[in-house]
Amino acid sequence: MNKNKLLLFTIITLLTLALSSCSLFYKTYSRDDAKISETRFDEIIEALNNKDSETLKAMFSSNALKEADNIDEDIEYLMDFYKGEIISIESAREGSDSKDGDDREIDLKTLNFVSTDEDEYIVFYIDNLTDTKDPDNVGLDMLQIIKQSDRKTQFDWGGDKTYCKGIYRPPTTETTTD
Structure with a gap:
């Protein structure tokens, strides 16, 4: 009888440890996409409001x-285009995580x-958080x-119609080349 109790106690202990270790792993290594995107948004808006092109x-x-x-x-186009103090924000985000061998x-x-108190905007960006294959990809990809x-x-969520590296400008907006 004692062997059965000992075996049962051992199994319960091992199960408890296994389940709690998964929970600890998830809490330690999961990312907070909402916080990450909110922080990046705040940085973008602050740079625009301060006309700080180097920070952007x-x-x-x-x-x-x-x-x-x-x-x-x-x-410069964005700094002239975006105007006003924020009244409200509604956000949505989509994260993707891919791994190929050791590359992530x-x-x-x-x-x-x-x-804002002057207009209503869509502020969309693609932020590359990690790229172990090419660290030069880390940072904003598109705004x-x-x-x-x-x-x-x-x-179109940065699809074929609007995707570009850097800053999207509508086709009717003129750019000059040096």
């Missing part, structure tokens, strides 16, 4: 900066519906700020 530019990954056509002009990529797409009224024609 520094948020982009090295590869996005290399591949963007006119990043400095695009940042984590991306976070964030969509914010922003109402798009458009008026909410242009959502149907200019927004």
